[in-house]
Amino acid sequence: MRILAISDIHGCLNTFKALLRQIKFSKSDHLFLVGDFIDRGPNSKGVIDYIWELQTTGHNITCIKGNHEQMMLDSLVDLQQARRWLHHGGSQTLDSFGVDHLKEVTKKYIRWMQTLPHFAIEEDYIFVHAGLNFDMPNPMEDKNSMLWIRNWYSDVNFNWLGKRIIVHGHTPFKKTSIEEMFSKIDHLQVLDIDAGCCFDYEGLGHLCAVDLTNRALYFEKRD
Numbered sequence: 735m736r737i738l739a740i741s742d743i744h745g746c747l748n749t750f751k752a753l754l755r756q757i758k759f760s761k762s763d764h765l766f767l768v769g770d771f772i773d774r775g776p777n778s779k780g781v782i783d784y785i786w787e788l789q790t791t792g793h794n795i796t797c798i799k800g801n802h803e804q805m806m807l808d809s810l811v812d813l814q815q816a817r818r819w820l821h822h823g824g825s826q827t828l829d830s831f832g833v834d835h836l837k838e839v840t841k842k843y844i845r846w847m848q849t850l851p852h853f854a855i856e857e858d859y860i861f862v863h864a865g866l867n868f869d870m871p872n873p874m875e876d877k878n879s880m881l882w883i884r885n886w887y888s889d890v891n892f893n894w895l896g897k898r899i900i901v902h903g904h905t906p907f908k909k910t911s912i913e914e915m916f917s918k919i920d921h922l923q924v925l926d927i928d929a930g931c932c933f934d935y936e937g938l939g940h941l942c943a944v945d946l947t948n949r950a951l952y953f954e955k956r957d
């Protein structure tokens with residue numbers, strides 16, 4: 735069994751499928767998907783459908799909530815949030831559902847997002863979308879920061895963390911930066927695996943998978 739993680743798929747279904755092929759994802763693996771399944775990319779609905787299909791056929795996948803799932807949920811009850819969400823890739827998500835308004839999205843997708851956990855722990859790994867707020871005595875109590883926090887590495891409390899490693903996404907990094915961070919993972923005890931799949935900037939545009947069991951990193955360039 736391998737413990738694997740991928741983050742920030744952002745509707746890039748073809749790239750997600752290609753990456754799973756590259757890593758030879760199988761039913762004996764445990765895959766953690768660390769949030770931001772939707773928005774910006776072309777097929778957000780397809781990403782969720784494909785995850786469900788894999789789970790239905792016996793694949794072990796744990797999904798964690800990202801800020802984009804939260805923005806979509808908040809948009810249902812807050813018009814201001816809805817405007818913001820549409821600007822941050824939400825309109826592409828509505829397109830993938832073939833609808834003009836969020837209220838037309840089939841309820842099972844909304845319910846799925848509502849039930850996503852903010853984090854998961856497996857062996858010595860903490861999986862979370864954005865990171866942890868170490869200003870708190872117990873960082874696991876700040877759920878909002880788990881979705882949104884940036885630039886928190888200098889605050890890590892290693893006494894609290896012990897020998898655990900935090901695997902997250904949310905802030906896009908170049909492939910080379912992720913490789914460098916990965917080479918120091920035992921020292922840093924943090925790893926950002928968001929390679930900016932949905933972005934076109936130099937060095938981004940990749941979907942990253944980490945195999946924590948065998949300490950291997952994989953990248954799939956967006957098609």
Ligand SMILES: [Mn+2]
Pocket residue numbers: 770800801802863881903904905
């Ligand atoms: Mn994010």
